[in-house]
Amino acid sequence: MGKTVTEDFADFSKCLGSGVSALFSFRASGDMKDSANMEAFARRHFSGAVPVYAGQSHGTVLKEVDVQTVSPLANVDALVTRDKSVVLLIYTADCIPVYFYDAQASFAGIIHAGWRGISKNIIISTMDSIEKKYPLHMSSLKTVIGPGICRRHFEVSTELAHVFPEIYVKNKKGKKFVDLKLIIRQQLESSGVKPQNIHDSGFCSFEDENIFSYRRDKSPERGCAFIRLL
Numbered sequence: 001m002g003k004t005v006t007e008d009f010a011d012f013s014k015c016l017g018s019g020v021s022a023l024f025s026f027r028a029s030g031d032m033k034d035s036a037n038m039e040a041f042a043r044r045h046f047s048g049a050v051p052v053y054a055g056q057s058h059g060t061v062l063k064e065v066d067v068q069t070v071s072p073l074a075n076v077d078a079l080v081t082r083d084k085s086v087v088l089l090i091y092t093a094d095c096i097p098v099y100f101y102d103a104q105a106s107f108a109g110i111i112h113a114g115w116r117g118i119s120k121n122i123i124i125s126t127m128d129s130i131e132k133k134y135p136l137h138m139s140s141l142k143t144v145i146g147p148g149i150c151r152r153h154f155e156v157s158t159e160l161a162h163v164f165p166e167i168y169v170k171n172k173k174g175k176k177f178v179d180l181k182l183i184i185r186q187q188l189e190s191s192g193v194k195p196q197n198i199h200d201s202g203f204c205s206f207e208d209e210n211i212f213s214y215r216r217d218k219s220p221e222r223g224c225a226f227i228r229l230l
């Protein structure tokens with residue numbers, strides 16, 4: 001529902017409601033770890049906004065940011081803002097960006113959710129923090145589970161499988177697979193986000209050649225999830 005896809009990027013803005021712009025860059029937009037390239041993308045799509053990004057250490061720390069913030073923010077994996085003059089971004093290549101937005105409280109944010117952060121409950125801790133920080137009802141919060149590796153392609157070792165509750169692990173022909181997107185969805189719901197306010201982008205980074213995938217490409221190149229208040 002509500003997403004627009006071009007060769008260069010996907011647009012999830014409408015899944016979050018009005019007042020926000022939420023994009024994900026595809027391979028055709030180039031490697032976002034190349035800062036000149038990332039800045040050019042930001043200028044094209046988020047005119048006048050300053051890019052703010054996290055150090056992404058696979059932890060669970062959320063930081064509120066504004067135009068004064070100096071990037072990258074070390075040891076931070078989730079960003080939130082009420083400042084319309086910044087665009088928040090998270091780099092990914094199989095990890096899953098989770099966008100969130102509340103129209104009434106007027107803030108937008110993004111979470112870097114890889115298996116490490118998810119296993120440390122980054123979704124729950126971020127939702128707890130914003131609920132304390134902002135005057136909002138979690139029932140009005142809208143979220144998008146962005147492009148990332150799906151349950152059919154996130155094959156894990158036996159050791160890694162043990163990190164997750166059994167209900168999220170599937171055994172298939174002697175191999176083990178973990179459903180990270182389902183964990184994200186259930187953690188959002190247990191934090192009070194309504195099921196109808198959780199939009200799954202449906203993109204798997206591993207199977208979609210338009211999206212950078214570390215597992216498939218073994219490359220340092222990254223796509224980027226962007227969100228900005230309008």
Ligand SMILES: [Zn+2]
Pocket residue numbers: 149150151152153204205206207
């Ligand atoms: Zn897949």
